[in-house]
Amino acid sequence: MLGLVFREIQFRRWSFALATFAVAAAAAMIFGSEALLRLEQLMTQKILKEQQELTESSIREHEKQVAAAGAKLQDTVRKQMLTLGFNILILPKGVDFAKLHMDSTVTETMPYSYAEKLANSDIVSVNHLLPSVTKRIRWSEYELDIVLNGTRGEIPIMHRALKQPLLDAVAPGQVVLGSAVQQRLKLELGQKVTLQGREFTVSKIQPERGSIDDMSVWIDLAAAQEMLGMQNLIHAILALECECSGDRISEVRNEIAGILPGTQVIERYSQALTRAEARTESKRAAEESLAMAKSEGNATLKRIHDERTTLLNQQQMLNNILQPTVLVLTCCIVAALAFHNFRQRKSEIGLMRALGLGSSSILGAFLGKAILIGGLGGAVGVAAGIGIFLVQGLGRNRILSVTDTWSSASLTWTAIWVPILMVLLTVVASWLAAYQAIRQDAAVVLQGD
Amino acid sequence: MLLCLDGLNKTYSNSATQVQALSNVSLRLDEGEFVAVQGPSGCGKSTLLLTTGTMLEPDSGSVSLCGKAPYAMPGNVRAAFRAKHVGFIFQQFHLVPYLNVFENVQAASLGISPPDRASSSRVERLLEQFGLTNRKTHYPSQLSMGERQRCCIARALLNQPKLLLADEPSGSLDESNAETVLQELRRFSQNGGSVLFVTHDPKAAQSADRIVRMDGGVLTS
Numbered sequence: 001m002l003g004l005v006f007r008e009i010q011f012r013r014w015s016f017a018l019a020t021f022a023v024a025a026a027a028a029m030i031f032g033s034e035a036l037l038r039l040e041q042l043m044t045q046k047i048l049k050e051q052q053e054l055t056e057s058s059i060r061e062h063e064k065q066v067a068a069a070g071a072k073l074q075d076t077v078r079k080q081m082l083t084l085g086f087n088i089l090i091l092p093k094g095v096d097f098a099k100l101h102m103d104s105t106v107t108e109t110m111p112y113s114y115a116e117k118l119a120n121s122d123i124v125s126v127n128h129l130l131p132s133v134t135k136r137i138r139w140s141e142y143e144l145d146i147v148l149n150g151t152r153g154e155i156p157i158m159h160r161a162l163k164q165p166l167l168d169a170v171a172p173g174q175v176v177l178g179s180a181v182q183q184r185l186k187l188e189l190g191q192k193v194t195l196q197g198r199e200f201t202v203s204k205i206q207p208e209r210g211s212i213d214d215m216s217v218w219i220d221l222a223a224a225q226e227m228l229g230m231q232n233l234i235h236a237i238l239a240l241e242c243e244c245s246g247d248r249i250s251e252v253r254n255e256i257a258g259i260l261p262g263t264q265v266i267e268r269y270s271q272a273l274t275r276a277e278a279r280t281e282s283k284r285a286a287e288e289s290l291a292m293a294k295s296e297g298n299a300t301l302k303r304i305h306d307e308r309t310t311l312l313n314q315q316q317m318l319n320n321i322l323q324p325t326v327l328v329l330t331c332c333i334v335a336a337l338a339f340h341n342f343r344q345r346k347s348e349i350g351l352m353r354a355l356g357l358g359s360s361s362i363l364g365a366f367l368g369k370a371i372l373i374g375g376l377g378g379a380v381g382v383a384a385g386i387g388i389f390l391v392q393g394l395g396r397n398r399i400l401s402v403t404d405t406w407s408s409a410s411l412t413w414t415a416i417w418v419p420i421l422m423v424l425l426t427v428v429a430s431w432l433a434a435y436q437a438i439r440q441d442a443a444v445v446l447q448g449d
Numbered sequence: 450m451l452l453c454l455d456g457l458n459k460t461y462s463n464s465a466t467q468v469q470a471l472s473n474v475s476l477r478l479d480e481g482e483f484v485a486v487q488g489p490s491g492c493g494k495s496t497l498l499l500t501t502g503t504m505l506e507p508d509s510g511s512v513s514l515c516g517k518a519p520y521a522m523p524g525n526v527r528a529a530f531r532a533k534h535v536g537f538i539f540q541q542f543h544l545v546p547y548l549n550v551f552e553n554v555q556a557a558s559l560g561i562s563p564p565d566r567a568s569s570s571r572v573e574r575l576l577e578q579f580g581l582t583n584r585k586t587h588y589p590s591q592l593s594m595g596e597r598q599r600c601c602i603a604r605a606l607l608n609q610p611k612l613l614l615a616d617e618p619s620g621s622l623d624e625s626n627a628e629t630v631l632q633e634l635r636r637f638s639q640n641g642g643s644v645l646f647v648t649h650d651p652k653a654a655q656s657a658d659r660i661v662r663m664d665g666g667v668l669t670s
Binding site: 008012348442 | 496525529531543557
């Protein structure tokens with residue numbers, strides 16, 4: 001019987017080809033549309049993942065910037081306290097403040113031991129101690145008025161853990177120049193200079209500060225004391241990172257007065273505070289930028305997600321309309337061709353009846369052909385659909401490898417169910433014609449002659 | 450007795466008219482008998498053949514073939530019975546257009562269950578008998594009318610039926626081919642088979658052992 005089916009197909013090959021083509025086109029469309037939809041879904045996942053990574057990367061970058069701004073703020077404030085004095089200055093009583101402010105010269109002295117005494121006390125409101133001598137002198141070798149500063153490294157405070165020093169000490173035999181001094185004298189780093197008959201090497205040139213520091217020179221404390229005839233004497237003790245802001249300054253003054261009688265405390269902080277606040281503002285701006293980056297990143301993600309969801313929904317809706325339409329049209333075409341085939345074969349069916357063939361054989365002849373049309377059309381259509389998938393999908397988007405995309409999109413299952421669907425469709429579409437064939441009264445056909 | 454038709458009635462109806470194709474028809478046919486049925490067009494000759502060939506159940510009356518009542522059988526059993534005991538010859542041949550001569554003749558074995566393994570050799574013999582051996586790979590469209598009818602007769606004889614039913618077997622043929630066909634039918638009856646054939650041709654009818662006439666669905670002689 002199967003041989004008869006094949007012979008009949010061969011005889012009416014164009015009708016078979018037309019039906020198979022219709023089924024193949026439907027299968028290709030269904031497989032292709034399903035595959036492209038899956039591809040779009042994969043693409044959406046990839047785009048969202050990439051955008052997520054981009055956003056997270058941007059947020060990480062902003063977090064780094066915030067952290068860097070915070071660290072810079074901390075470091076800057078710490079150093080500014082050194083140079084500009086978010087700190088207190090401990091001076092001997094009776095200092096002429098006019099001279100102090102006019103030319104940074106302290107008129108009175110106090111023992112160097114005060115610094116050690118303070119360091120050995122149980123004071124809690126002071127973190128760093130820098131004893132110094134400061135005097136305006138004439139640098140006779142260069143005929144230039146300068147402020148000579150003698151300083152040393154920080155004196156460790158006995159009851160505290162050792163802290164990171166805020167200022168490196170000037171090593172004996174070396175000199176640090178203010179920027180204006182360097183510019184006037186055209187001195188270079190490493191150059192030997194003579195100061196009041198002593199030889200020094202220029203070890204550092206301070207950047208321009210716009211203050212009396214620009215006309216200052218720093219040398220080792222002991223050398224300065226000798227040079228100024230102030231052995232074991234100092235002019236001031238700079239106490240840094242004091243917890244002396246606001247209304248606690250009076251407590252600090254009282255605490256120091258108790259330890260170092262005959263001294264007075266002044267505070268220097270306003271400019272440092274301004275800069276610190278600027279840095280704080282900078283950090284706050286960075287934090288706001290971070291929050292904005294997060295917000296914008298999330299908004300971008302949501303926008304892309306919404307756009308892709310809309311696109312997918314539109315494509316899904318198109319598929320929901322297109323696929324049933326194509327199936328119905330294909331069903332109609334196959335049914336029409338099957339019915340035409342039945343009309344062509346009426347005489348043959350009558351003969352088969354006369355030759356003793358039963359209804360099941362005639363039904364088998366029609367439905368067997370339908371299964372062949374569905375199976376072949378489905379297979380060819382899926383092959384064409386794979387072609388569409390490769391050309392229109394991977395060729396255009398190139399988001400994944402062929403095998404990855406195939407497995408990710410579960411196309412194997414689609415490639416199986418589409419031909420099965422096509423077989424079912426052709427069987428259903430051919431059923432009416434097959435039913436007509438088995439219901440046909442062979443006697444009427446044979447009598448018709 | 451091979452065939453016994455008793456009081457057959459068959460009416461074709463549609464919404465407007467009723468046509469009495471068979472009216473109380475009774476006929477007996479012995480083995481080896483060669484009977485012609487004559488009558489005007491539309492008198493019920495073809496209906497008589499189809500009813501006799503178990504293809505068309507009568508409204509009333511009985512048919513007995515080879516001692517069996519085929520219309521009492523279920524459809525598939527009756528189809529198998531028909532394949533085994535009845536051969537049909539049609540005026541328009543009803544050859545399957547996509548099968549060659551050999552396959553058309555062999556198609557008669559499709560209704561035989563279990564499949565007849567000896568059918569191929571019998572096909573070869575029949576093709577030789579009917580002078581179609583050199584045409585066995587040809588398709589119906591490539592055959593002359595006489596060749597088509599000989600092919601049709603060969604197909605009818607493949608299953609070695611007891612009864613041959615022929616509807617105008619020589620109606621589409623020239624005189625020579627018509628004579629050949631009638632000779633073959635005669636030969637079949639001489640070998641013990643029974644033949645009931647419908648013809649308009651008086652000359653063809655003269656070759657039969659017996660002639661029965663029909664008019665308006667009634668056997669008149």
